[in-house]
Amino acid sequence: MRATFSLGRPAGIRVGAHWSVLLTMALLAWLLAESLLPAAVPGLSAVVYWASGTAGSVVFLASLLVHELSHALVARHRGLAVDRVTLWLFGGSTELTDDPSTPRTALAVAVAGPAASLLAGAGFLGVSLPLSGVVAVTLAWLGWTNLVLAVFNLLPGAPLDGGRVLQALVWRLTGDKRRAQAASARSGRVLGLALAGAGLAWLLWSGSFAGLWLAGIGWFLSLSARAELAAGPAREVLGRIRLGEIMTPAPVTAPGWFTVQGFVDQAAAARFRTYPVMAFDGHPVGVISLALLARVPEQARASTRVEDVCARPPACLVAAPDTPLPAVLGRIGGRPGQDLALVVSDGVLVGVVSPGDIARTLELAVLGANAHRSAQ
Numbered sequence: 001m002r003a004t005f006s007l008g009r010p011a012g013i014r015v016g017a018h019w020s021v022l023l024t025m026a027l028l029a030w031l032l033a034e035s036l037l038p039a040a041v042p043g044l045s046a047v048v049y050w051a052s053g054t055a056g057s058v059v060f061l062a063s064l065l066v067h068e069l070s071h072a073l074v075a076r077h078r079g080l081a082v083d084r085v086t087l088w089l090f091g092g093s094t095e096l097t098d099d100p101s102t103p104r105t106a107l108a109v110a111v112a113g114p115a116a117s118l119l120a121g122a123g124f125l126g127v128s129l130p131l132s133g134v135v136a137v138t139l140a141w142l143g144w145t146n147l148v149l150a151v152f153n154l155l156p157g158a159p160l161d162g163g164r165v166l167q168a169l170v171w172r173l174t175g176d177k178r179r180a181q182a183a184s185a186r187s188g189r190v191l192g193l194a195l196a197g198a199g200l201a202w203l204l205w206s207g208s209f210a211g212l213w214l215a216g217i218g219w220f221l222s223l224s225a226r227a228e229l230a231a232g233p234a235r236e237v238l239g240r241i242r243l244g245e246i247m248t249p250a251p252v253t254a255p256g257w258f259t260v261q262g263f264v265d266q267a268a269a270a271r272f273r274t275y276p277v278m279a280f281d282g283h284p285v286g287v288i289s290l291a292l293l294a295r296v297p298e299q300a301r302a303s304t305r306v307e308d309v310c311a312r313p314p315a316c317l318v319a320a321p322d323t324p325l326p327a328v329l330g331r332i333g334g335r336p337g338q339d340l341a342l343v344v345s346d347g348v349l350v351g352v353v354s355p356g357d358i359a360r361t362l363e364l365a366v367l368g369a370n371a372h373r374s375a376q
């Protein structure tokens, strides 16, 4: 899930949100303001209900963020690189750059989120007890939703946290990480279909919107689990590939000190859309694409230098040749400047990895995995 907007870097971790999270926020505010709060504390004005409902939904999303950041912080504490945390329609996701190297680490990362939700749930319920009125009801709702969130996430199927727990346990018992991944993904597929079925039955039985929501979550889970199952063999192959093995060496570069106009004339003759930008001293400084050049107004092209408009780290990807491919997978392509990773060794540009290099590698890995399977 690609974030639509950034929510900053709390504790140094990149946090973003997909636009669909606004839908979740609006739905929760509506649920509280139009249904739960008026039923629990009748006779107040709509303004009070909507103010409490909106506050409740914002705090709920904040507690969801705490859940995800707990995964991320425990992962980082255990030496794993965290890519980003994203909030979206059905909750949040924490993406790690590295795979956990031991079952113990996998287990610690997996339980951190539900543990945080349990604590938050107990905290909200505790605070709500001595209070009364609409504030107490909103806090109690926050408490129960966090408890439900913790329990739901512990259901034993990937990609839920409970699936990661199952995976860590199977890994520990069998010593076979790949078998453990396949087992938790299979379990996630069954669980997702069961939840989707239960949600549909609920929707048809009572016309409840919650049924539709559950069906949506179940459907999403089963699709994610299926994707994990399918990606298993390829992922193992990919994990062993280093950027240095798949990069395009000696790429055509853009001199950063050239004016945009000067470089456009040169780029028209070259066949590429994206170039590493080099400083005058020979060090790579960033990435320039034709799309970025096109943003420079025509009258400014003769006075603007390429290095002034290129994407620089962290907006562009820079990695060492021994970086495993999964660390940049999913981060190349898309935004201008991120459509090329610079492979740099001791400050020297040794090559680039483009979406084309990655597609070729993936296709070869799939061919290799299939060939391997049919040979068994």
Ligand SMILES: [Zn+2]
Pocket: 067, 068, 071, 113, 114, 153, 161
């Ligand atoms: Zn979680």
